[in-house]
Each structure stands twice: as structure tokens, then as C-alpha cells.
């Protein structure tokens with residue numbers, strides 16, 4: 001097993017670094033950069049079906065559900081189809097409103113999560129079109145779907161999911177562009193722009209990984225904290241949830257995520273010197289709002305770490321630490337903003353000497369309810 005980890009101490013760290021490759025593979029064969037077209041043949045998406053869809057319900061558990069939350073913003077923004085995101089264990093028991101013009105889209109690394117499969121069955125019973133985005137080839141979630149997108153990440157071993165989070169973000173973006181195109185809501189200039197932006201992704205992720213050494217000292221400083229509050233808005237709000245989940249899973253530090261605009265309705269009461277705040281504030285349409293949220297956290301004495309875009313001059317004046325990401329088209333920004341948060345959680349757990357790849361009480365795939 002040691003050999004398979006190569007130069008890395010843990011599978012999780014190796015898998016974080018594999019994202020340049022997995023995202024390159026995610027694009028390969030799907031994106032025609034010359035024509036500005038997306039091809040997802042295994043989805044079996046006809047123009048007829050694309051026009052008939054009235055609602056998409058994304059259902060998943062854990063990290064996959066956070067990818068789905070980003071997918072909601074992408075599909076609604078690009079394809080203008082209403083999207084709900086439903087935790088699979090909730091969807092299956094809620095008597096959901098689903099018909100033959102509804103797509104139930106499951107996202108699952110393993111393709112074997114019991115709640116997610118049950119949610120798919122529920123969708124099937126009610127006549128929905130069933131799609132899945134799955135990593136494990138030949139898994140149940142792939143077999144029972146009417147169409148699927150196969151994540152091109154290779155096997156993921158670390159219990160805390162990393163490369164199987166960023167791949168579905170890109171899959172969902174491609175899906176949104178394809179749906180928009182088939183429904184005739186994209187002019188060709190915009191379509192070509194959205195498609196050509198994809199080309200940047202592996203390199204931008206690589207540039208985030210090159211900054212790993214800037215994250216380690218912050219992890220060292222923070223490794224004995226008891227709590228942490230993660231804040232984000234808009235398309236990066238789910239990244240706050242995902243960053244907090246990574247920290248909880250492998251370092252056993254209590255981390256809570258909030259849509260930053262909700263701070264004033266409760267969580268701001270928690271912010272003091274013992275409650276560090278991690279804010280995600282890249283150059284996206286919510287940037288100004290995030291800046292004022294960071295100011296508020298700062299005045300209450302909390303230590304603030306901010307994920308910000310290279311070249312930003314306002315964030316360094318406010319933040320105690322900055323995790324830099326390269327400038328990225330905002331619809332793809334979650335793919336880069338999550339990278340420093342994966343590395344931060346990884347290094348905290350690793351510095352604490354914890355069993356990063358097999359955290360206590362957790363399983364890679366939960367095949368019972």
C-alpha cells in the first residue's frame with residue numbers, strides 16, 4: 001500500500017494532487033473546443049427530452065450533495081431550469097412532487113450509497129427521468145439510471161472525498177451548457193465562451209496546489225482550535241459547507257458552515273477570539289457582500305482566513321491569513337476555491353497525527369440506511 005501512495009503520506013493528499021489529472025480526464029472526449037460543443041453521450045439526452053424537462057431534483061449525500069448545491073446554481077444560471085437539491089435520506093421519505101417531466105439526478109462517488117439508491121427508486125416509481133453522476137464504473141447508481149455521466153477520477157481511497165468532488169462540479173457545468181444549448185437558450189458566442197473557459201481548469205487547479213506550502217503554516221497555527229465558522233455566498237456557499245465537512249471528517253474539529261448573509265440572524269453571536277472564521281471571497285458576483293461580512297467578523301475579534309483571488313488588495317487588509325486562488329471565471333470558481341480548503345483540513349489532521357485516510361466512525365461508502 002505504501003508504494004501506491006508514492007511520494008505522499010496519505011491517500012487523501014495524493015488524491016488532492018491528482019485533481020489536475022482527473023479534471024483533464026473529465027474534459028477529455030467531452031469537450032470539443034474547436035466547435036464549442038459538449039458531448040455527454042451516456043446521458044442519452046435528446047433535444048426532445050431537453051425541452052420537456054420542467055424541473056431537476058438533485059439528490060445525494062455528504063460531499064456529493066455539496067457538489068449538487070453548486071450544480072443548482074450552474075443549471076439555473078446557464079440553462080434556466082429550476083433545480084432543487086435534496087439530501088437523499090430526506091427525499092426518499094418526503095412524498096416528493098415528481099412527474100415524467102422531472103429529472104431526478106443522483107450524484108455518488110461509490111454509486112452504492114443506500115439512501116441515494118433509494119432516492120433513485122423513489123424517483124423511478126413516480127415516473128421521473130433518472131440520471132446519475134457516478135465514479136464507480138458498473139455500480140448500481142450507474143446501472144439503474146436512464147443516463148449517466150461517469151466521473152473520470154479513478155478510484156478514490158481516502159474516506160474524505162476530494163477528487164470525486166471537483167469532477168462532478170465540472171460534469172454539472174458541462175451538463176448545464178448542454179441543456180442550455182439543446183433548449184435554445186444560449187447564443188453561440190456565449191456557448192463558445194462557456195466551453196472555452198473549461199480549458200483553463202486543470203491549470204488553475206494546479207496553481208492552487210502549487211501554493212500548498214503557504215497553507216501548512218496556517219494549519220500549524222490553527223491545529224488546536226476547537227471550532228471554526230465557514231462562510232460563503234452564492235455559488236461559493238456550498239464550498240463553505242464542503243470545507244467545514246472536510247475539517248469535521250478528518251480532524252474532528254467542530255466546523256459549522258453558513259450562508260454568509262445569515263450571519264446576522266444568529267451565528268454572529270458566536271464570533272469572538274476563540275471562533276476563527278474562514279470566508280470564501282473570490283471575484284464572483286457576491287464579492288462585495290463577502291467583504292462586508294468579513295469586516296463584521298473582524299470587528300468582533302475573530303481571527304479571519306480568507307480565500308481570495310490573486311491581485312485582490314482589499315482582502316489582505318482585513319484578513320489574518322489569505323489562501324490565494326488564481327483568477328477564474330466565476331461559474332467555475334468553486335473548483336478552485338475548494339482546493340485550499342481540502343489542503344487546510346488535510347494538513348491540520350496530518351499535523352495532529354490523525355488517521356487521515358480512515359477517520360473514526362466513518363465509512364467510504366455507506367451501503368446501509
Ligand code: G6P
Nearest residue numbers: 062063064108109110113161363
Ligand atoms: C460517506 C463518505 C462521504 C461521501 C458520502 C456519499 O459518508 O464518507 O465522503 O460523501 O458517503 O458517498 P457517495 O459514494 O454516494 O458519493
